[in-house]
Amino acid sequence: MTDNAAARERLMAGEAWNDFCDTMRAAGQVVIDRTPDADEQDRVEGFRYLTRMSLMAYMRCIENLPPMEKRSIWVIPPPMKGGQGVQSPDQDHVVQPIDAAKRYRVTGQRGSAPYVHMSAWTPKVPDWVGVDSVGDRAVAVLEEFNPSWSQTPFTALLDEFTDGAGNVDFVLSADNPGVDNWMPVAPETRELMMRIVYDDRDAQSSPRLVIEPLEPTPVIHTPDAADMSKRLAIAAQMVLSVQSDYADWTDTLAKAENQLQLTTEHYLRVGGSPDDRHFEFGYWRIGDGEALVVEFKPPVCRHWNFQLCNHWMENLANYFTGQGYASSQDVQADADGVVLLVVAAEKPTSGTWVDTAGRDHGVMGLRFVEHESIPEIVTKLVRLSDLG
Incomplete structure (x- = not known):
């Protein structure tokens, strides 16, 4: 049986969903186990944090749609102004899903926010995800399967691709397209992360960018069963890994x-x-x-x-x-x-x-x-x- 066939079978049989629920239960256990002195406010905020991270994971992993034939506009600021992981109130995080097998062209206006940093978000997602069961061993495989443990092998400032009139134009791809205005990504990169820092949110404007594939890319509104099996696994494991990684970090600081x-x-x-x-x-x-x-x-x-x-x-x-x-x-x-x-x-x-x-x-x-x-x-x- 091929990997796609096995992943499809797990989704159709309900096994992928059961895995998802087991992993989410493990994420909740992090809150129960890691609340200091069973503090009531910390416990309440821990479970609220869990639901917020679930929303983030659903948007990034389940609803994940890289740009297709229709042009994708980066909407800045994002719907939820971040506050997780000591994110600066003067900073927005914007996440754009991509398919690293494709080449994209990014164009638009730089805006007046003084600092815009981009990085290739490349998480640890092994090939067996969606094919093999995780479930009750979700914690044990975090070192191997950790969607929030995301390396950023390539970074750039948006200014590097902006002309004197504030126009942005660059190519995003894993392979060198032979142009000067190129931002590389890794073959495993899943998202382009943008950090925008303001001195004055009311007076400064954010970038307004459009990203579109350079190769024909059909519009797909609904993932197939094999892809959905993988998306469910990544979403739940992202929630668990965020809970676990930040709890470990907090323990070190404390x-x-x-x-x-x-x-x-x-x-x-x-x-x-x-x-x-x-x-x-x-x-x-x-x-x-x-x-x-x-x-x-x-x-x-x-x-x-x-x-x-x-x-x-x-x-x-x-x-x-x-x-x-x-x-x-x-x-x-x-x-x-x-x-x-x-x-x-x-x-x-x-x-x-x-x-x-x-x-x-x-x-x-x-x-x-x-x-x-x-x-x-x-x-x-x-x-x-x-x-x-």
Whole structure:
């Protein structure tokens, strides 16, 4: 029996769906097992996080449709403004599914957002997916089958393909098409990821791009049974891998509370692109009347930001209103060029307040984009009353 025939048979017999449900149950068990001290708010947010990641996986894996004959327009910003994995509130993630066996042409307008970074999203999806059962061994095969463990072998700035009038035009393909404006992808690449960073969302415009295949590509509205078997497996495993990978990362950070550190292995595992940014992470915890002070002298850089997240690495709920967040566009350094951030439940008498929105623990991150040097970062836990 061919792989396609076996995958089709599993879908038609209901085995692919049973696998999907078993893997989703394993993802829920991560929330149950990894909620610290059975904290009620962390448990609630853990299950909410699970449903949000399910929506993300359904859109990226089940509804996944690479560009066909009809032109695909990248809609920016995306329907859900991200907040997972310490994503910056000043940044949008845009994901465009592609078939790496095809060549695509991307055209349109650059927009005025100052920084647009692209990467070839290349996850670990072995050939047997959809053909062999995963189910009760989903956790055991994460090292081999991990859709969120996405390497980004090729990256580029959109500026590299933009002319003086702001027009974008480049070819996206695994094979060199013999043109100068080419962004390569790997044969296993499933998506093109775009990170757009704004200084001022109200005043700056996002890129408006069209992607279309260069070879004839028939429009397919519904996947066949074999393809659907694979899509179900990838979707469920993506939810599990996101839950598991970020829980492992959080456990590592929690071993050194109130410190910022490089955790490069975890960052790369979830598809981080460190080629033009310096990103440090930590686990913050403050008691009644306490404050966490974060002090550094920003280097020359495109942008920096500091943010607080909950235990599951989601941005605090009110980050668009300023709670739990500070950035280079709204923080003034002192006369010596030093920034003093104060993480506290109440407004301090000195420094820039990072409001915890009534929380006392979670994940934090400090990033510098297109930095010329790496700053020294000092963190210390103090009594709020001692700040003056």
